[in-house]
Amino acid sequence: MATDWLGSIVSINCGVTLGVYQGEVSSVDHTSQTISLRQPCHNGVKCPVSEVTLSAMDIKELKFLDIQDTANKCTSRQGSATEPSLISAGRHGQDNRSTHSHATNDSSHSSAAPITILRRVPAGLSNSRGAMHATPRRNIARNGGFGGPVRSKDDECFGEGTDEDLDTDFDFEGNLALFDKAAVFSQIDGTSGHTNKAQHHSTQTEQKPQSYRHDENILEGKPVIYRQITVPQHGGKEFCTDSGLVVPSVPYEFHKRLLGAAERWGLSLERRLETIGVCSGQMALSLLGGPNRLNPKNIHQRPTVVILCGPHIQGAQGISCGRHLANHEVEVILFLPNFVKMEESVTSEVSLYNRTNGVQVSSVKDLPVSPIDLVINCLDSHENPLLREQSWYQSTADWANRNRAPVLSIDPPANGQPQTVEAKWTLSVGLPLPLAESQSRPYLCDIGIPKLVYQEVGISYHSPFGCKFVIPLHPA
Template structure:
C-alpha cells in the first residue's frame, strides 16, 4: 500500500509560447497544447543541431508508426503463426519529402514484420537524400515499390492528386503520418493521424489524433521556450483527445 501522501496532480504540465488553435489531452487527462508549424520546425532543427539527426528520427518514427499500424491491423490476434495465410496488406502513399521518408521507413518495418507492403512513390528527377536512403533500405525487404496508380500516369501534382483520390475512394482505413496543420489544404481523409513530438492544430478530416515520441530531450524544448514534461508515460505512441 502506498503510504506516501501524493501532491495534487497538475494536469497542465506542458506550456508553450503562442499555443496553437487547439488543445488536446491524454487518456489520463494531461493537457497537450498544439503548436505552430514554425515552432515545430524550430524544435526539429535545434534537436538536429544537438545530434538528434534526421536519420535517427526517421528510424524512430518508422518503428513507432509501425507499432501503431500493427496494433490497428489486429495486434497479437492477427499476427500469430497460425494466421500466416491471412497476411494484411498495407499501401503506403509517400511524397518526395521528409514525411514520405517517414512513410518509407514505416513500410520497411511493416514488411520486416511480414505485412504485404506496396509503397507508392512518384518518380522525381531529384530526390531528397533522406528519401533515397530510405528507398534503398526498403528495397532490401519483400515490399513492392510502384510509381503509378493503375497505369494512369499523369505528371507532378496531378499524380499526387490521383493517388489521394485513389486513397479516398478505397475502402481501406487511412493512417496519416505527420499531417500538415488545419488550413493547409487536405488531400486525404484519414481515420487516424500520427503527430510527432507535439501536435499541430489538426483538421476534422485528420480523424483520431495520436502522438508519437521522437526522443527530443528536455533541453531542446527549453531552448524554444517550451516547458515540457513527458506526457507519454511508459508508451511511445498515445491517443490524444480534443480538450
C-alpha cells in the same frame, strides 16, 4: 429369573463390527435368545430409536452398571455397593449357538440357569441404525473403551440433539443460505446504537477508506498538475491524454525550430526517421490486429498495407514505416513517383526498403483494385503545398478515397485546408500541430527529444507519454 434383571443399566460389547450398546434392560426373551434395551446409546451416542434388541450370538461381553434392588439380588458383594458386576458371555462351538452367562461375585445367581438367546431382528428395527446390523462410525477406544462407565458429561454432550442421521453429509450451501447477513447487520446496528440508520450509513461512507486498483499507488502524494506543458507560442488548440494531461499545439514554424534545436544536439534527421518509422509501424501493427492477426499459425491471412509517399521528408517517414512493417511479415506495397526530384533522405530510405520483400510501384495503375487492410498516407509536405495541384498527387488521392480501407496519416501538415485524403487516424510527432477540423482521431508520437532541448526553445515540458511511445489525444 430373567425378570429380576429388568430395569438394570447394562453395557453390552458386541465386538468391533457392532460396537458397544448401553441402556436399560426392558425385556429378556429365552425363546428368541434376545435382550432388549430401552433408551439405548451406541458407542456413547444416543440411538435414534427408543429400543434396541440384540442377539446372544453378537454379545462379546456384558457389564451391569446399575442393578435395582441390590439387597435382594446380592447377599455378598466385594468392594463398594456401586461397583458393577460382570457377566461374561461367549460362544461354545460353532454349532452350539447358546451363550452361558455366569454372574461373578453374585451368590444368588451362581446356580441359576444360563440365559440362552437366539438371533432375532424385530421387523420394526430392521432398517434402523439402532439395530444390531448398524455399522459404527466412531472408534470405540475413543469413547471410553468397551463397557466403560457412563459419565454425566457424555449425556450432556451426546444426549439430546443427536438424533439426526449421521450418514447425511452436511449441506454447507443450504446452511449458508439460511444466514441473512443483511438482517443480522441491521440488528447489530439497531442494538449497538440508537442513531438514525441514514446517519449511520453516511458516517460509514465517510469513514470508509478509498479503495485502489492493483496498479495504483496507495501512498498519498501531491495534487496532480494536469497542465505540465507550457509553450511560448500557442497553436490555438489544446488536447488532453487519457490521464487528463493537457498537451498544447504549436505552429509549424515553432515546431520546425524545435526540431532544428534537437538536430544541433545530435538528434539527426536519420534518427528521427528511424524513430518515427518504428512508432508508426507499431501503431499500424496494432491497427491491423496485433497478435491476433500476426502469428505463425495465421500466415495465410497476412495483412496488406499500401503506403503512399511523396518525394520529401514526410515521404521518407512513410518509407521507414514500410520497411519495419515488411520486417514483421506484412505485405507492403510502396507507392513513390519516380519522375520527380527526390530528397536525399528519401533515396537512402528507398535503398533500405528494397532490401525487404516489399513491393514498390510508381504508377496508380499498379495499385491494387480490391480493398486492402490499411492505407498509410504520406503524400503531403509541410514545405511544398503546391504538390496538391499535380496530376499524380490528385490521382493517388482519388485512389485512396475510393478504396474502402481505413487511412492513417503520418505527420500531416497544418495549412488550414481540409485533408485531401480522408484519414481515420493522424499521427503527430513531438508536439501536435493545429490541424484542421476533421473526423480523424489524433495521436502523438514520442521521437526522443530531450527535456533540456524543449527548455532551450522556451517550452516547460514534462513527458505525457508515460510507459508508451504513441498515445491518443482528445480535444480539451
